[in-house]
Each structure stands twice: as C-alpha cells, then as structure tokens.
Amino acid sequence: MAIRVQAEDFDVGAELAALTDGNPSIGGVASFVGLVRDMSKGDGAGGDSVSAMTLEHYPGMTERQLAAIEAEARARWPLDGVLIIHRHGRLLPGDRIVLAACASAHRAAAFEACWFLMDWLKTKAPFWKQEETPAGARWVAAKEEDDQAAERWYKRAP
C-alpha cells in the first residue's frame, strides 16, 4: 500500500526507483505525472490565465478513497507495485500535482492500471482546485468528460 497525500513536492525518478527496487520480477513501470497548467492556451473558463492553484482536500477520506482505488486496481490487474502521491496546498504553474505509477511483469497491465488510477482518482478522490486568475479566484468545475472517462472502466472490467 503506497498512498501519500502531502504538501511537499516529490522526486519522480527516486519514487519510481523505490517502487521497483529489489523486485526483479517487475518488467515495467507506467507512470503519470499531473502538472498545474497556466491555461494560457485559452482553454480555461473565461480564457483567463492561471497564476496559482490551491488544492483543498478532505483529510482522512482522501487517504481512504485513494486506498480503495489502489485496491481496485490490484484486484483487476497483476501489479507488483502501486504508488499514488497527491499534493495539496498552493501550487504554481509547472508544479507537480500528482504521481500515479504501476509496476507489473508486462506493460499492458502497467499502462491500463495507471490510466485507471487517474480516471478513478479524478472522480472519486476528495480534492478541489481553486485557481487564481486576473479576474479573481474561482473554483474549478467538475468536467463531464472526467465522469465519462471513469465510467468506461465499469464496462471494461475483466
């Protein structure tokens, strides 16, 4: 079980190395790193650029939900290691928000499980983003496509 919710940044290379150290049966690791975007490409609500973001969460329930998501991934794919690190607090564009990584004997399980972790995390882990823009602070609205991305794993469950 490797779930961490923290304000501090993390070292992706060191984390991935630690995930596989001492287990030569692992054939590969798939990972996803989520970053704070400045929305300068005009895809933010109202097209305002984002100068900072604050992530609020529900201590206790966050860890509980992430652990449940990890358990679900382990039940669906043959995984030798799972790691989820999610940050909270105030972050700047370019800062790392989240790391999800899955280690397995073969790449298909690692890739699929990592994608699953992120899709489920997006709709189940109790985090909320508030963006700072020139027009003021605004809460990020949940996206319909995130719900759809999570839904498809119900249909694809082996």
Place this chain on the structure above:
Amino acid sequence: MRILYFAWLRAKIGTAEEEVAPPAGVATTGDLITWLQTRGPHYADALANRAVVKVAVNQDYVGLDHPVAPGDEVALFPPVTGG
C-alpha cells in the same frame, strides 16, 4: 453529529465544520440537507442545487437516502476536481 463542508460549499456557508443536533424527524442525508437549508440564507443558497452536492457519511460516499445518526461525520462538498 459533525458536519464538514468543503470548497465553495464551505465558502458559501462560512464555516468548515460544525456540531449539530438535528430534530428527531431527520433520518437520512436528504432529510439532513433539507433541515440544514432552514438554518439561514447562506445554507439555503449553498445547498439549493442538490445535483452538485456530494455527500459522505463517515468518509464513504452515500446517496440522499442514507441513514444518519448522532455521532456520524457527515461531509457535504461539490463534485471533486483533483488529479
């Protein structure tokens, strides 16, 4: 019963958490929200659209027909936006 509010629900209601003692008729999460709405204009405004109010009891997601009891930790929050 302890009630927690997060994100814009917390901001609109003006508190992050409170202890409440709902009247005897409040048996479910839906009843609880209906009762909370009567506690003032901030509550009524924040809880007006139930489609965007998610509920957890003792840190698990539940529906609006889930029972609530004294001693429960009930959280009300908008759809999540992490990741």
